[in-house]
Amino acid sequence: MGTRLRLFAAAALMWAGQAAAVPTIQTWTTSNGAKVLFVETHQLPIVQAQVTFDAGSARDKPEKAGLARLTNHMLMEGVEGMDADQIAEHFDGLGAEMGATSLRDMGLLQLRSLSDRKLLDPALEVFARLYAAPTFPETNLARELARAKLAVVQEKSNPAAIAEKEFMKAVYRDHPYAVPPGGTEETLDRIARHDLVAFHRQYYVGKNAVISLVGDLTPDAAHSVAERLMKGVASGAKAADLPPVKDLEKGQTVRYEFPSSQTHFLMGQPGVYRGDPDYFPLYVGNYILGGGGLVAILSQEVREKKGLAYSAYSGFSPMRRKGPFELSLQTKNDQLEQAQAIAIKVLKDFVASGPTEQQLEKAKKHITGGFPLNIDSNKKIAGYLGVIGFYGLPINYLDEFIDNINAVTAAQIRDAWQRRIHPHRMVTVIVGEGVTSAKP
Numbered sequence: 001m002g003t004r005l006r007l008f009a010a011a012a013l014m015w016a017g018q019a020a021a022v023p024t025i026q027t028w029t030t031s032n033g034a035k036v037l038f039v040e041t042h043q044l045p046i047v048q049a050q051v052t053f054d055a056g057s058a059r060d061k062p063e064k065a066g067l068a069r070l071t072n073h074m075l076m077e078g079v080e081g082m083d084a085d086q087i088a089e090h091f092d093g094l095g096a097e098m099g100a101t102s103l104r105d106m107g108l109l110q111l112r113s114l115s116d117r118k119l120l121d122p123a124l125e126v127f128a129r130l131y132a133a134p135t136f137p138e139t140n141l142a143r144e145l146a147r148a149k150l151a152v153v154q155e156k157s158n159p160a161a162i163a164e165k166e167f168m169k170a171v172y173r174d175h176p177y178a179v180p181p182g183g184t185e186e187t188l189d190r191i192a193r194h195d196l197v198a199f200h201r202q203y204y205v206g207k208n209a210v211i212s213l214v215g216d217l218t219p220d221a222a223h224s225v226a227e228r229l230m231k232g233v234a235s236g237a238k239a240a241d242l243p244p245v246k247d248l249e250k251g252q253t254v255r256y257e258f259p260s261s262q263t264h265f266l267m268g269q270p271g272v273y274r275g276d277p278d279y280f281p282l283y284v285g286n287y288i289l290g291g292g293g294l295v296a297i298l299s300q301e302v303r304e305k306k307g308l309a310y311s312a313y314s315g316f317s318p319m320r321r322k323g324p325f326e327l328s329l330q331t332k333n334d335q336l337e338q339a340q341a342i343a344i345k346v347l348k349d350f351v352a353s354g355p356t357e358q359q360l361e362k363a364k365k366h367i368t369g370g371f372p373l374n375i376d377s378n379k380k381i382a383g384y385l386g387v388i389g390f391y392g393l394p395i396n397y398l399d400e401f402i403d404n405i406n407a408v409t410a411a412q413i414r415d416a417w418q419r420r421i422h423p424h425r426m427v428t429v430i431v432g433e434g435v436t437s438a439k440p
Contacts, residue, residue, distance in 0.1 A: 032206030037385040047215035048378035055107035055203035057181035066183020072102035077140040115216035132232035205236020212385035245322040263432025271325030274391035281416035290314030308339040354414030
């Protein structure tokens with residue numbers, strides 16, 4: 001076991017020592033319709049696999065919000081002949097690691113194993129069974145439902161979580177992205193085992209899946225592994241397209257009273273989708289505005305010059321449809337008006353004028369200089385492959401990333417931000433003490 005752990009720990013160092021070469025991606029489709037993206041690398045005897053399904057919380061019906069996340073979590077709770085503890089012991093005994101994650105767009109599972117077939121084969125066999133034929137045991141479901149309800153209750157004492165939930169609800173209204181991924185106490189009470197079975201049957205299918213493979217495999221072996229990852233998985237049908245996101249027609253302010261010495265301020269609107277033609281000008285522009293940490297304009301104006309917040313940032317979250325653009329900060333209750341006014345002014349000025357050439361060049365150097373760190377491990381590359389395959393991005397997306405960043409001009413940033421970002425039509429959410437009696 002010690003040798004295996006040392007090999008896994010060495011993986012990051014091995015990748016970090018490589019030149020910033022972009023990996024070559026091979027792609028094909030399995031016999032049951034799953035898309036496969038594969039990167040061959042033999043630096044270490046490790047295989048990283050990710051299986052991504054179009055099975056995120058955007059597929060929840062509002063009256064049963066929380067079902068997608070619950071289904072994803074329950075995949076690891078049992079298969080025929082094995083309970084959750086036995087599953088965990090199986091992977092542990094092989095020196096393998098696995099996990100599951102649920103997001104708004106997707107539900108995914110990940111496996112990392114040594115490439116020795118005596119270890120990889122039994123890891124693949126049980127891993128595939130997790131999403132091919134989960135048993136969803138009633139006792140475990142009752143426990144997970146209780147945990148989910150507790151998490152919902154705990155969110156009510158977390159002002160940041162409150163702000164985010166209110167923001168998504170106000171921005172997306174009747175769109176599936178407005179549905180809270182963790183559900184509510186009421187919606188969780190409506191969920192029963194047969195709901196998980198039906199959700200799994202509809203969405204955890206081959207034509208709704210993307211397989212990412214990275215590591216110590218030949219192309220022939222990778223084809224075999226991909227088929228094994230789909231063993232027992234029904235072909236099914238691809239999930240229906242999500243409806244487009246409607247742009248906001250006017251501004252709205254949501255005030256939420258919360259006893260705290262700090263006020264959470266969040267404003268934004270629908271932003272960009274994966275593959276959006278304006279993505280790179282908006283992304284680079286945001287790095288300059290509020291995504292570049294302490295050197296970003298927003299942080300400089302609100303934190304460094306005025307000392308009004310420990311952090312202030314902005315960011316895009318691209319998704320299948322337009323994900324949110326958010327500008328956020330925390331400040332003392334009595335400093336809210338000043339911090340809010342500065343943040344809004346910074347945003348309006350940036351939309352109107354864009355960046356200087358000096359700001360743009362610095363941003364490009366930071367973004368392109370940090371890019372190799374985004375692909376310095378098998379796991380990170382597998383994650384990128386999942387994004388490329390799931391969202392239908394160009395297969396040369398990673399190859400062209402640095403060139404696309406360097407090609408962005410200040411004029412393109414101004415144009416994209418003026419067309420896409422509208423400070424006067426944003427949702428503003430304020431969570432803190434005394435905010436409901438504050439001036440509108």
